[in-house]
Amino acid sequence: MKSPLLSLPGAVPAEGVDEGVAAHYGDLFREQRALAGGTGFVDLSHRGVVTVTGEDRLSWLHLLLTQHVSELPAGEATEALILSAHGHIEHALYLVDDGETVWAHIEPGTQDALIAYLESMKFFYRVEVADRTADFAVLHLPAGSITEVPEGTVVRETAYGRDLFLPRADLESYAEKAGPPAGILAYEALRVEQHRPRLGFETDHRTIPHELGWIGTAVHLQKGCYRGQETVARVQNLGKPPRRLVFLHLDGSEVHLPTHGTELRLADDGPDGRKIGFVTTSVRHHELGPIALALVKRNVPVDARLVADTTAAAQEVVVEP
Numbered sequence: 493m494k495s496p497l498l499s500l501p502g503a504v505p506a507e508g509v510d511e512g513v514a515a516h517y518g519d520l521f522r523e524q525r526a527l528a529g530g531t532g533f534v535d536l537s538h539r540g541v542v543t544v545t546g547e548d549r550l551s552w553l554h555l556l557l558t559q560h561v562s563e564l565p566a567g568e569a570t571e572a573l574i575l576s577a578h579g580h581i582e583h584a585l586y587l588v589d590d591g592e593t594v595w596a597h598i599e600p601g602t603q604d605a606l607i608a609y610l611e612s613m614k615f616f617y618r619v620e621v622a623d624r625t626a627d628f629a630v631l632h633l634p635a636g637s638i639t640e641v642p643e644g645t646v647v648r649e650t651a652y653g654r655d656l657f658l659p660r661a662d663l664e665s666y667a668e669k670a671g672p673p674a675g676i677l678a679y680e681a682l683r684v685e686q687h688r689p690r691l692g693f694e695t696d697h698r699t700i701p702h703e704l705g706w707i708g709t710a711v712h713l714q715k716g717c718y719r720g721q722e723t724v725a726r727v728q729n730l731g732k733p734p735r736r737l738v739f740l741h742l743d744g745s746e747v748h749l750p751t752h753g754t755e756l757r758l759a760d761d762g763p764d765g766r767k768i769g770f771v772t773t774s775v776r777h778h779e780l781g782p783i784a785l786a787l788v789k790r791n792v793p794v795d796a797r798l799v800a801d802t803t804a805a806a807q808e809v810v811v812e813p
Contacts, residue, residue: 493625495537496664497673506676509600509692512538516675523674524681524778530636533670534679536655537629537663540603542585544594544610546619553594556613557585558701558724560712566591569648569655571710573701574609579723581699583609584691584710586655588648595646595657597630599691629660631670632679639670652686681775684785687739687810693752694737694772694785700724702733703787705811735769735787736811742774742782743804749774749782750800756786759797759804768792771800785810 495513498505502518505511513535516523526532544553554562559572566589574583583606585596598606603623610621633639634653641647641656648655658666667673683690689704700723701711711724727733742749756769769788777783784805788798790813798805 493538495535495629497535497537497667500667500673503673504675510538510676512600514673514675515677517673520675520677520681520776521778523672523678526672527634527674527678527682528778530634530638532634532672532674533637533639533667534632534634534674534676535629535663535667536597536632536676536679537660538600539625539630540598540600540606541624541628541630541657542596542598542603542606542610543622543624544596544619545592545622546617548617549594549619550589552614552617552619554715555717556610556719558711558718558720559587560715561587561589561594564589567647567649569650573706573710574606575701575718575720575723577719579700579720579727580697581691581695581701581706586648588646590646593646595624595648597648597655597657602691627660628657629663631656631658631663631666633670634682637671642666652682652688677775680773681777681783684739684773684775684783685777685780687737687785689737689785690773694787699735699787700727700733702727703735703811704737732790732813733811734790736790736809736813737772738769738786738788739808739810740771740774740784740786740798740800740805741780741808742784742800744781746782746803749776750784750803754800756788756798756800756805758792759799763799763802768798774800 503514506515557572646657757765774784
């Protein structure tokens with residue numbers, strides 16, 4: 493969906509999976525500083541919105557998700573995954589229950605596949621699943637924001653800020669009151685700084701939750717009976733994941749950032765060395781300069797100097813080896 497906020501002054505459209513909202517509004521670092529200081533907002537109206545209603549909604553979702561949600565208090569935010577039978581990540585859901593309805597926002601364009609899976613698992617449970625993307629838009633207020641939220645708005649509040657499920661018809665009028673807009677590039681820069689993985693960026697077809705540090709935040713280890721649980725339990729109890737998420741400080745003298753998928757090698761092995769990982773997301777941060785998240789093989793030494801193509805990179809541990 494193309495956001496009406498692309499008509500705001502200075503808006504430059506994002507590309508790729510984030511197409512439909514603004515990449516920035518003319519000053520990337522100013523927008524980052526505003527968000528870090530608790531002002532402004534981010535238009536996330538391109539994200540999918542899915543709801544689940546019915547008296548069995550929480551007990552039913554509890555059987556399907558990696559998170560413990562059977563007794564989720566109204567208004568408490570959580571996140572959860574849906575895994576394949578082999579434990580690979582298929583969907584990431586950012587959830588809140590308002591007492592009558594579970595609201596989730598998900599990656600753009602993934603709602604059809606998610607809904608198809610949920611519908612296939614309804615059986616005799618008293619639940620209704622709906623795609624509300626056409627009716628509701630997600631708007632993010634940063635942590636510390638004092639911007640007033642319209643009465644009756646469903647809010648998902650976390651340590652990183654508040655996600656509002658706004659009626660799409662109210663998006664433009666609310667944006668006029670919400671402070672300076674910040675584009676998706678500013679939002680992504682803070683996400684990388686916070687080491688938060690994103691489906692489709694830090695994941696590929698074989699990613700398991702342990703590799704990204706999603707154990708605890710999106711995966712509850714004391715619940716059972718969900719697809720892929722056997723893999724989660726086996727890796728947790730008997731082994732280690734094959735890869736681990738790392739945070740990279742990139743050489744600031746380079747003009748271009750390494751793109752998603754850029755191969756990582758050990759600097760000491762030279763340009764012909766073996767591949768030991770790949771860049772997942774790279775950004776320019778207002779204080780840290782060029783930074784990135786990456787997946788590397790678990791046995792890569794934590795103090796090893798890396799190169800992303802020709803760009804030098806120093807790593808920080810996110811997931812312990």
